[in-house]
Amino acid sequence: MSEILSIISQDRPSTVPATRQLGARGESLAVDYLTKQGYRIAVTNFTAPIGRNSRGVSVTGEIDIIAVDGETICFVEVKTRRSDEFAPLIASVNLRKQRQIIRTARVYRRIFNLSGVPNRFDVVTVLIPGHAAASIDLIKGLFSEAKFRKRSWNEPAGFGVP
Numbered sequence: 001m002s003e004i005l006s007i008i009s010q011d012r013p014s015t016v017p018a019t020r021q022l023g024a025r026g027e028s029l030a031v032d033y034l035t036k037q038g039y040r041i042a043v044t045n046f047t048a049p050i051g052r053n054s055r056g057v058s059v060t061g062e063i064d065i066i067a068v069d070g071e072t073i074c075f076v077e078v079k080t081r082r083s084d085e086f087a088p089l090i091a092s093v094n095l096r097k098q099r100q101i102i103r104t105a106r107v108y109r110r111i112f113n114l115s116g117v118p119n120r121f122d123v124v125t126v127l128i129p130g131h132a133a134a135s136i137d138l139i140k141g142l143f144s145e146a147k148f149r150k151r152s153w154n155e156p157a158g159f160g161v162p
Contacts (some may be wrong), residue, residue, distance in 0.1 A: 026080025026134075027064055028128035033124065033136045039074065048111075050103040061104030065124075073119040074140075075105045080126040089125040090139065098143045105145075116142040121145075 031041055043066040050061040065076035077097070079089045101121060109115060123142045155161045 003133060006068075013071070013156055022082065022128065023078075026128065027078050029079045029128075029136060030076070030124040031065060031125050033138070034065065034067055034076065037069075037138065039069050039079050040072075042066045042068060046104070046108060048104055049108040050100070050107055061100045061107070063101055063104050066108065069120070071118060073109075073114060073117055074122050075101060075108075075119065076122045076124055077101055078124045078126060080128060082128055082130060084127055089127065090142070093123050093142065099148055102145050104146055 027044065031044065035041060043063075045062060045064060046066055047060055047062045049058055051059050053059050063075050064078040065074075067074045067076060077093055079092050081089050098121070105119065105121070109117070109119070120141050121143050123139045125137045125139070
């Protein structure tokens with residue numbers, strides 16, 4: 001039995017370092033791109049505890065880039081891929097990811113007392129095919145905090161009630 005296990009686990013290449021390396025390269029390209037667009041970079045890879053999940057385990061959120069565009073704080077998510085044949089890069093910024101970014105942004109604003117400062121949630125997509133130059137797109141204000149705000153019982157739910 002131990003011979004079988006040693007054969008299975010022998011020199012299996014790990015994909016984690018390659019994906020981390022690709023992500024780091026994409027974030028670096030995104031920082032350069034945003035700087036050329038006039039953004040001032042405040043923090044990269046901001047990480048903070050944002051609460052607990054249903055099992056009571058601490059949950060940590062991360063924002064790839066926090067930058068300032070004029071007078072607006074921009075919380076930027078960077079998505080990097082080698083190909084977009086399967087799905088567009090923007091599709092990976094789903095509701096769960098948006099909620100996590102928003103909760104982390106709230107922590108950042110609370111830490112630095114930025115409650116009255118305008119903010120925006122942007123996404124930078126970086127496509128790095130093996131045979132061509134990288135293509136970078138910036139989507140400003142892809143999502144907002146409003147759709148995740150808790151409603152009171154007196155507010156209309158938004159489905160057929162004026």
